Amino acid sequence: MIQIYNTLTNKKEEFHPQVPGKVSMYVCGPTVYNYIHIGNARSAIAFDTVRRYLEYRGYVVDYVSNFTDVDDKIIKASQETGLSVKELTDKYIAAFYADISALNIKKATKNPRVMETMDDIIAFVKALVAKDYAYEVAGDVYFRARKFKDYGKLSGQALDELELGASQRVAALDQGKKEDPLDFALWKKAKPGEIAWESPWGLGRPGWHIECSVMATKYLGETIDIHAGGQDLEFPHHENEIAQSEAKTGQKFANYWMHNGFVTIGQDDEKMSKSLGNFVTVHELVKTLDPQIIRFLMATTQYRRPIRYSQANLADATANLNKLKTAFQNASYRLKDATETPLEKDVEAEFLAHQAAFVEAMDDDFNTQNGITVLYEIAKQLNVYATKTEVSAETLRYLLANFAQLATIFGIKLEEADLDDEKIATLIAKRDQARAKRDFATSDAIRDQLKEQGIILEDTPQGTRWKRE
Known part of the structure; x- marks a missing residue:
């Protein structure tokens, strides 16, 4: 039985979706004014890994993740x-x-945008005003927290503590408009020159929190x-989502709340963020680094724990990912001389x-760290089996297919691309001929030529095989 650590209750709970066999999942998406950084990724x-594992366990997942395309930072940019x-x-x-494709993240079932949901947002705010949960002041609309x-209840903070923190932030921003420092904006009056929409309260645009409740x-x-997102969204964003959603519908908004840990950087393990200027964008990183290494690095730590971004950790991820790929490739290569015998029961x-x-x-709150450890054990099993003098094709296909299926949960592609490349095959054949003639100068030259193209050759008892660096 799958157990999920629910931020709302601060404990692990057995997962029981409302509809057997189906999961509704909402993940807060990016504010699209810049490229996403590793922390966003x-x-x-x-949560792509969570989704993939739920699907592996037989669930149909309806996965919605929004784009915030109206925001102060967007207007400034x-x-x-x-x-x-x-x-x-x-x-x-x-x-x-483009970035999530490079990282082998599945597209959401739906990626709604704020600008395409404006009528629904306005209707939602109107309903809260009608219920007296919201009020209008000079074109702004606030929620009575x-x-x-x-x-x-989500962040576990007392109202007095929240009020103190809010009082310190509000004075300059809202200049006494709010009835209470805890109140938050549902609708903002437009400033001259800003993008805006007509509403019952005049020209304006939504506050940040309302959009996710609506979508x-x-x-x-x-x-x-x-409902899932980064740890930094727990308060105030997700807290406010709960308040405005449940105030409008009278129903529980989400049954399970999941929050991932930060990506840290530097000696002080500082949280990576655009505001601190210490971020590395996926857009730049994938130009020089295999995106699968980034993806694998993220999989080696359970989602709720912080993870350090460093060259050392990237190097470890590279080495460990290569071990898995090499095991898969070695076993795949043995299919060339495998016998057509039944699956070996042992x-x-x-x-x-x-x-x-x-x-x-993985049932234990999606513990990917332990899940990856099991993949290493399967890789060992493949390596041992692939070195046997005689191997069964049926057994190899069984191991390879199941190993690849488990790896896919982490977004890992074990198969090498372009393994049927005719040019590489032709060069390898020429090299084999040269070696047979003991023409080692030609043989070494071909090896060096392929190495320059990122192709590594391995001479095995079954023949020459190759892989990309």
């Missing part, structure tokens, strides 16, 4: 670049899709199974024991 990778808000956000949404009796309930229903039994350990690890 951590959330996307973590628009003014600085001379691009319209639409042009700017279109650019970075396209970049986001204290009126919602359970405000603070989650519009596409997944009034109560969703899993090999199958050993794999099934590994598979059970894998499920046990």
Whole structure:
């Protein structure tokens, strides 16, 4: 039985979706005014892995993740670049899709945008005003946080503490407009020259928190199974989502809340963020580094724990990922001389024991660190079997298919690309001929030529095989 650590209750709970066999999942997406950095990618990778594992366990997952394409930072970037808000956000949404594709993150079932959901947002705010949970002041609309009796239940903060923190932030921003420092904006009056929409309260745009409540309930229903996002969103964003959603619908907003840990950087393990200027974008990193290494690095730590981004950790991830790929490739190569004999039961039994350990690890709040450890054990099994004098093709296919399936949960592609490249095959054949003639000068020259192209040759008793660096 899958157990999820629920931030709302601060404990692990058995996972029971509302509809058997189906999961509704909402993950807070990026604010699209720049390229995503590794910290942003951590959330996307973590919950893509959760989604993939749920699908492996037989669930159909309806996965919705939004784009925030109306925001103060977006407006500022628009003014600085001379691009319209639409042009700017279109650019970075396209970049986001390119980055997640490189990281082998599955596309969401739906990626709604704020600008495409404006009528629904306005209707949602109107409903809160009608219920007296919200009020308008000079074109701004605020939510009465204290009126919602359970405000603070997600973050576990007392109202007095929240009020003190809010009082320190509010004076300069809202200049006495709010009835209470805890109240937060649902709708903001437009400033001259800003992008804006007509509403019952005049020209304006949504506050940040309202958009996710609207898009989650519009596409997944009034109560969703899993709501997820970065640890930094727990308060105030997710706290405010709960308040405004449950105030409007009278229903529990989400049954399970999941939050991933930060990516840290530097000697002081400082949180990576755009505001601190210590970030590394995926867009730049994938130009020089295999995206699978980034993805694998993120998989080696359970999603709730912080993970350090460093060259040393990248090097470890590279080495360990190569071990898995090499095991898969060596076993694949043995198919060339394998016999067509039945699946060997002792090999199958050993794999099934590994598979059970894998499920046990991942069922425990998606413990990818322990899950990856099981993959190393399967790699060892493949390596041992591939060195046998005689191997069964049926047994190899069984091991390879199941190993690849488990690796895919982490977004890992074990197969090498372009293994049928005719040019490489031709050069290897020429090298084999040269070696047979003891023409080692030609043989070494071909090896060096292929190495320059990132192709590594391995001479085995079964013949020459190759792989990319």
